[in-house]
Amino acid sequence: MIPSAFAYERASSVQEAIELLRASDGEGKLIAGGHSLLPMMKLRLTSPGTLIDISGIEGLRAVKVTGDRLSVGALLTHYQIMTNPLVRERLPILAETASQIGDLQVRNRGTIGGNLAHADPASDLPAVALALDAQFQVMSAQGTETFSSEDFFLGPLITALPENSVLTSVSFHIPSAHARGAYEKFAHPASGYAVVGVAAVVTVSDGVVEDIRVAITGAGDMPYRAQAVEEALTGKPLTREHIAAAAMFAAKDGMMADDLFASAQYRAHLCSVYVKRALLRVAGLNE
Structure with missing residues (x-):
């Protein structure tokens, strides 16, 4: 797998990187780590005319x-x-x-x-x-x-x-000091990418859920907020029973992908399973 020929430029500042992008007439791509871009170039899924290296720019690691x-x-x-x-x-x-x-x-x-x-x-x-x-x-x-x-x-x-x-x-x-968070995912066995990944951040006050944000990646074409899960738990104690009931709504706000590895139905099931796992961990409960 060999990418198409390309020019290479190394930017010393953000302003220089912007100028190099403008000079490339839409054919330039920024590169820093390269672990997303280079595989696509090798597969000829993208063929930029110029790679603009920004990895040496000071001030972008603060x-x-x-x-x-x-x-x-x-x-x-x-x-x-x-x-x-x-x-x-x-x-x-x-x-x-x-x-x-x-x-x-x-x-x-x-x-x-x-x-x-x-x-x-x-x-x-x-x-x-x-x-x-x-x-x-x-x-x-x-x-x-x-x-x-x-x-x-x-x-x-x-x-x-x-x-x-x-x-x-x-x-x-930065959530409040009372908030707890967890990230749980079902990883693809070959790539490690998320078939379904769930991030949950929950604040409990006076024994009930005061604030909750649950987001899901991997299940479809875009990450999404599982707002139906959030609404089902807001104002309620973070118990095992409430978590299990709310997790059933995990796929409601997203469009499930369907491919050779996982069907849309299976991804919807995984959304519920991993929302439940993340929330149980946030609540300090065993699965």
């Missing part, structure tokens, strides 16, 4: 807390996320999810920005992005723009990123 949000630079690798003390302390579900991405090589080279901008429907991080109300900071020649997680993912491998723009960082809402 981790910081501002108010109730934690921001991570787009070039932070999955390994750096899963081992960063600030991420592990303030957003343990993000660190947990990063630890389940791909294999050792992917986690050491793949970046959070590349992963989310690629918008693979079987990727793990989109579920956490939805569950933690992520915001995507994007720079273009027109300036800086912010996209919510609800607006960012438009379809399989399609995002709201404007043409000739660079995703610079992603910020996540």
Whole structure:
């Protein structure tokens, strides 16, 4: 598997990367870790005329807390996320999810920005992005723009990123101190991608669910919020019985994919199973 011929440029700043994208006349692609782009190039699913390497740009690996949000630079690798003390302390579900991405090589080279901008429907991080109300900071020649997680993912491998723009960082809402989160997935045995992945973040106050966000990836062409599950549990105690009943609605808000590995019916079943597993773990209950 050999990709088509391409030119190579190395950007030293975000502004230079934007200019190189503009100069490529729509034929340029950004590359940092490359674990999403290079396999597609080898299969000739994409053939960019120019690869623009942004892996050396300073300032895109920062981790910081501002108010109730934690921001991570787009070039932070999955390994750096899963081992960063600030991420592990303030957003343990993000660190947990990063630890389940791909294999050792992917986690050491793949970046959070590349992963989310690629918008693979079987990727793990989109579920956490939805569950933690992520915001995507994007720079273009027109300036800086912010996209919510609800607006960012438009379809399989399609995002709201404007043409000739660079995703610079992603910020996540830090739940209250009473909140707990969990990420559970049924991984494809060959690739490790999520056949179904579930991110759940729940705040319990006075014995009942005060706030809950449940997001599912892998099941269809786009990640989605399982709002029917959230509505079924809001205001109720997080008991085994309530969790089991709410999990039955896991597939209601999504469009299930149907392929050679898993039928739509099987994926819907997996959604219920893994929503239940995630919520039971959040509640501190055995399955």
